[in-house]
Amino acid sequence: MENKGLIKRHTVDILKIILGTAIMALNYYVFLKPNHILAPGLGGIAIIIAQFVPLSLGVTYFILNIPLFFSGFRFVGGRFVLYSLCGMFSLSIFLLLFDFLTGFHQQLIGSIFGGILNGAFLAMVLLVGGSTGGLDIAFVVINKFWPRFSIGNVMFVINAIVVIVSGLLFGFGSSIYTIISIYLAGKALDFCMRQKERSTANIDSLSS
Numbered sequence: 001m002e003n004k005g006l007i008k009r010h011t012v013d014i015l016k017i018i019l020g021t022a023i024m025a026l027n028y029y030v031f032l033k034p035n036h037i038l039a040p041g042l043g044g045i046a047i048i049i050a051q052f053v054p055l056s057l058g059v060t061y062f063i064l065n066i067p068l069f070f071s072g073f074r075f076v077g078g079r080f081v082l083y084s085l086c087g088m089f090s091l092s093i094f095l096l097l098f099d100f101l102t103g104f105h106q107q108l109i110g111s112i113f114g115g116i117l118n119g120a121f122l123a124m125v126l127l128v129g130g131s132t133g134g135l136d137i138a139f140v141v142i143n144k145f146w147p148r149f150s151i152g153n154v155m156f157v158i159n160a161i162v163v164i165v166s167g168l169l170f171g172f173g174s175s176i177y178t179i180i181s182i183y184l185a186g187k188a189l190d191f192c193m194r195q196k197e198r199s200t201a202n203i204d205s206l207s208s
Helices: 002-035 042-050 057-075 078-097 107-127 135-145 151-170 175-207
Strands: none
Touching: 002 078, 002 107, 042 057, 042 151, 057 078, 057 135, 078 135, 107 135, 107 175, 135 151, 151 175
16 A cells, blocks of 8 residues: 555656656747747756867767766765656657747747746756756755755856856857846746745644
8 A cells, every 4th residue: 555655656746747847848949949048057068068078069968967967866865866867858858849849939028938937847846856957956956955045046046157158158149038037937946946845834734
């Protein structure tokens, strides 16, 4: 009976990861890509490094993920790594499946809706104990050791640095909209995480 409950919980968690990554992939093609809003994070870091090393972007991205997954396993746990692998693969699959979408062309609206949706559905993945790989793992590890720094704030600072460096190398162009997008993503993520904490605290107080 206990095993059935555990299997059911893991199944629900994985379905939430799949749903969250599906919406994030849709969000990328509908709001971010058509408005030339950068997708920062590990992808941005890989693009920067790939300019200076004789490796393809895909190989660079894979190599950068190795220490992140190792640190996730070391400091957060095996389930987190497995859920993160699920998140990384499902996001990659949905990005391939939704590649045909044309999207919505309006940079300000794209940055607002794109940021909020990205943060909210990343929160869905993080709240079940997973991530989408890349810098999401670093955000969780940093938050574990320094909980006063919320995941949303850490995400914004690291991504802002990536966007600024990318802008210096490749031109700023749409960087302002990317900054707006990742700022709102961080705020939406923190809001969802706080709502979950409050809801858990309320349930605990009612049961005690």
